[in-house]
Amino acid sequence: MGDLGRTRRRMRAKFKELDLPRTRTVDDLCAAVAERTGREIRLEPRRMKVGEPSGFVERRAAADIVHFEQETSALHQAHIICHELAHLLCGHLGEAPTPEEEEAAAHVELPTLDPDLIRLVLGRSHYDEAAEEEAEILGAELTRNLVLAPGAGTTSQLAPALEHRKGQHV
Numbered sequence: 001m002g003d004l005g006r007t008r009r010r011m012r013a014k015f016k017e018l019d020l021p022r023t024r025t026v027d028d029l030c031a032a033v034a035e036r037t038g039r040e041i042r043l044e045p046r047r048m049k050v051g052e053p054s055g056f057v058e059r060r061a062a063a064d065i066v067h068f069e070q071e072t073s074a075l076h077q078a079h080i081i082c083h084e085l086a087h088l089l090c091g092h093l094g095e096a097p098t099p100e101e102e103e104a105a106a107h108v109e110l111p112t113l114d115p116d117l118i119r120l121v122l123g124r125s126h127y128d129e130a131a132e133e134e135a136e137i138l139g140a141e142l143t144r145n146l147v148l149a150p151g152a153g154t155t156s157q158l159a160p161a162l163e164h165r166k167g168q169h170v
């Protein structure tokens with residue numbers, strides 16, 4: 001795998017290049033990131049199931065939907081969202097489907113499969129280890145860029161959140 005130090009330097013340089021404004025809320029951060037990616041970003045809280053990652057991006061024709069665990073602290077949610085935004089900024093996702101492709105996919109019938117399972121399989125992106133490393137580092141930079149409200153916790157409290165994520169996101 002790649003040299004972690006080098007990845008760290010590259011991601012920090014990328015973060016500087018993005019020249020994001022300091023934002024108070026994840027919504028404002030999403031809007032700023034959307035300006036950089038040129039695509040709408042929507043936040044979709046949900047209750048993740050056992051075995052699901054704590055967050056993932058679903059690339060739709062009209063927008064990138066960031067799904068994130070709702071049953072956790074605001075700080076942990078911010079970290080999950082920042083990690084997923086980092087995947088977007090790094091270009092780790094494939095091409096968005098065209099509206100026609102999306103329409104066609106909606107009509108494919110998979111009656112024997114659990115709808116939740118279908119969403120899991122189709123909506124979840126698989127990244128390699130190098131991509132995960134990039135997203136962890138850039139995501140941490142994005143989290144630090146948030147001017148979190150008092151009581152939301154400090155960045156040092158992110159450590160358990162990071163531990164929690166480990167191995168859950170493929």
Ligand SMILES: [Zn+2]
Nearest residue numbers: 127132135169
């Ligand atoms: Zn990831």
